[in-house]
Amino acid sequence: IQAHNPYYQYIGYFAFLYVVANIAITNSLHRNLLALSDATKQSKALATALRSQNLTLDAALNTMIHGLAMFDRKLDLAVSNAPHAALYGIPETLALPGTPISAIARFLVERQVMTPEQVRDIKAALDGVQATQQAAIYELQSRNGRMLVVTIAPAAEGGVLMLTEDATERKATEARIEQMARFDELTGLANRFEFNTQLAEAFSRQERTGETFALLYIDLDGFKQVNDNLGHDIGDRVLVQTAERLKSAIRHNDLLARFGGDEFVLILPATDVATVRMIAQRMIEAMDRAFELDTKTVYVTASIGIALAPVDGATPADLLRHADTALYKAKAAGRNTATFFDPAMAEEMLERHEIEVDLRQASSEGALELYYQPIIDLRTQEIVTREALMRWRHPTRGAVPPGIFIPIAEQSGLIAGMGDWAIRQACRDAAKWPDGIGVSVNISPLQFREPRRIVETVKNALLLAHLAPGRLTLEVTESLLIEDNKTTLEVINELRAIGVKFALDDFGTGYSSLAYLSTYPFSQVKIDQSFSRDVNSDEASKAVIEAVCQLARRLSM
Template sequence: MDDRVRRTLVDNLYANPGSLTAGAANGIISALVAAAYSGNALIWQVALLLSAIGVTRVAMAVGLPRLKVRDTKRLELLYELGAFSYTATVGFFTALTIAYNIPLAAQMLMACYAIGYAGGMATRNAGRPIISVAGMVLTFTPICIALWQTGDTAARTLAAAIVICFAGMVSIALQIFRTLRDSIAAAETSARLADKMQHLARTDVVTGLHNRAGLNHYLVEHLARPRTAPKLALFWCDLDRFKEVNDVLGHQVGDRVLTEVAQRLRSQAKPDAVIGRFGGDEFIMACDVKDRREVETIALAVLGEITRPMRLENDRLEISCSMGVALLPDDGDDLESVMLGADLALYHAKVNGRNQASFYDRSMSRDLVRRREIEAELRVAVQRDELSIFFQPIVDLATGRIKAFEALVRWFHPEKGELRPDEFIPVAEETGAIITLGNWITAQAAKAAATWPEDITVAVNLSPLQIKAPGAALGILNALREAKLDPRRLELEITETVLLDHSQQTEDFIAELSAAGVRFALDDFGTGYSSLGYLNKYPFGKIKVDRSFVSGPNAGKKSDAIIRAVSGMATTLDMAIVAEGLETVEQVEAVKAAGCTLGQGYYFSRAVPDYLAAMLIAQEREKFEPQRATG
């Protein structure tokens, strides 16, 4: 039998001392009454012995569990001594009452008590069958012998009945034991499985460290126990550009790198440290420290160990690491605030060039906390209807008519007011939320454009992350299908940075959507590499000259010359050219003279909600249609 199961069964013997107390009380009273009826000195002596054993047994049943005896065998042996002593005395006492032929009522009193007690204790002690069976044997044997020796037929029949009863009670006790044993064993198995599942739920399968759930659990547990030093240091590590390892060498090598980093963290950790993989390529280590100097020593040692070149089979890898460090109670009063401080410090380390450790400082909090707030709130802003799509017209410079609208996202926060796109778009790109946000913008823009006249198109900016996301092209085609918008009326604006990595995924994305009829425009031309190879390789139908050439501080003769050159090239390639940032009539005339065919900017209109965009279209139609009719 499993030791844990046996311990549970033995503990169950002591679980209800009340039943033992009731049985002993009944026995003492019955024995004393029978002794009084007999007037026999020997019977009186045995009655007093029975009373003493009964009281001692009750005291043991109550007292031993409180002593928390750990030795199961010892605990079982003490119970057996009490049980066997008491049942043997009960059986002997009852046999004496029969042998000395005391008044029949007293004999019946003891016989009924003995048989009832033996039967009751047999079921109560069924968890240990040896106690049940031996107890009945010690009780029934002297009684049956005394009954048989009387020579009376009725007495002998009673002895035979007791033997039959004994056999039945043994069967019942064994059945109860098997049921108890199996139930407890099943419960123990379930408990072990639950413990194992809990361990697995708190363990990272790749590195064997705590995962995020385990890390939170053991950090709280670490803080709850006596501390070895006055401060708690929390080190938040992030492997720099780890995604490139997965992309180039594969996820198996990436997992081996993570495992190696975990081992190196363990090698530098203090004995009481809590280490976990927080997620992806992020690790957290927490330990008690004496002062900031010790923290700096640990941080340098960890960074040095992680960045030490590693060799995996035939590959020699150099992994750099950024680290954020915060201390409790210096940087926060609780674990949550310290983790936030370490996270902010980590972000600061990345912004400052990576591969370094940064200690949390309250001066870095304001801007970084705001970015974190934006990140968290941006994820639910769509569901809360805080985001809106505004449309800025793109106008034909020759006719003054609206040819297209550029879809621009606006965020009206219920507490912070309107947030500028340059505040939340970079955050969305850093966190990957731009994929969800970009898909939503495209879907909303397509729905609005479907209500406009068919000669007006809609332009949507795309982030590099959107293009590289799995199923990106399919998502855009689905949005067009749901909005019932002709793909030729959607124009996707991409910047040169999207094309720098010469990704096959990017080429396939552009090719698939171009085949469906979607148009492409090269945005912010002139601010990057401005490679003419892009214009030759990809199906761009429009070039957007960056606003810095039109209304920026460097606008002038040189920028005019650049615009003229780009315009001439675009005319040759049969491309439209858009001048952005037009604010004055002089700027409009200048870019028009330079060869731009389309213009966009405050001179024509700011970005407006969809209903005002529809109103602008209606007003234009009213303005130009009568001229066409009279003409």
């Protein structure tokens, strides 16, 4: 065969091409198989990742605190979580995607989870959000008492998202906080904040309608002694019973509030003077009864100041201040009474305030003085002691009578500091006198409310002045002995033990119990001037003085 035969050349070419094509096909097939293998692996990986993401999403949805449900444009359920089903009691068959909202609504009504009205409101809210694309919030209380807050918001492709919060505990907490903010925890009455709010509303109503209303300011008489002597537990029980008694004396639309401590305030809407006076008297009578607390019997009365709006005050602050002014006058009038505000009271209180401010300044600047009144032994005609009398010369008012500034000092709390100064100054002055002359200093009952303070003040004053204790006499009135005889007796005995003497001042006024003379170790008794003033013309006064003098001698005074 010829090597160069064209036929064989064609066969060679064809074989070569066949081999090359098979090699190319094989390589291509191999590459495709490799690509298919890679694609299969990637598909499996994507499927695994998708399942993982779905599981993560399900876990996230089902561990949410709030219930979540998403509905499509037709309001068929697209997705929901376990808390949503639990809040509404929805079974698993109704929690599947594609469930119409009408089927869910029918179930909620049939099982009495929600009322038909509530279901209609929710459906209307869903439709409204779809139409306006604006979120909405709806609150409802389910039949089992749960408070649900439903937030509905627009979602993609015309759907809606429904988020449900079980707000039962939150709402209860908010209610408790509001209760604490507006009402007194101890008595359950309105507190100061709520009272101020209601008082402002009363003025707004008065401006609209011309309706007159009254404000009563109530303070308990003797409550501090209950707290000090019997403890705050007993005091709290008295306050609780006081609130109940006061409520029993008023009308259902009247507002009674605890203003603080032992102070109460009352707003009487749409009232007149006669009605106000009647209700105030009922409250006083309600407080007049004894408080029976376990084995203890407690007596606490009420003083009431009354102001009428708008005649006694055109603003809440003015009305409250004037009711407080009337209360002060009721206290000064003997307590356990009600007093209506009078414009003259405001002028008096303003003057009293000015005196208090000036007195505070005079006390701090050392502007007070002690004058000494000699006490003479009628048998020897010699001065045996001098009584220290506090005086105050005001720069513009002149000499202010002690009958004016001493009560103000007692009511404002200045008396303790002024009394300490008087004891120290009297001891310093007496140390300069002849040894046979003593000094007497008047002590306010309020100073004995700090027993350690007065004891230390007396001891330090004697020590610093180098004055013999036997030359100092402290004068007390019987009002001190009535308040707390146990503490008073302890203070007197402690000071008498170092040599200080005590005198009973103004004997013959008040109760004037002879038991005081035998119970307390007095060195002197001072008969009130109302008897000594007319001793030469009034036989009764003379007889009283003679009897007291004989008794004092028998008691070695």
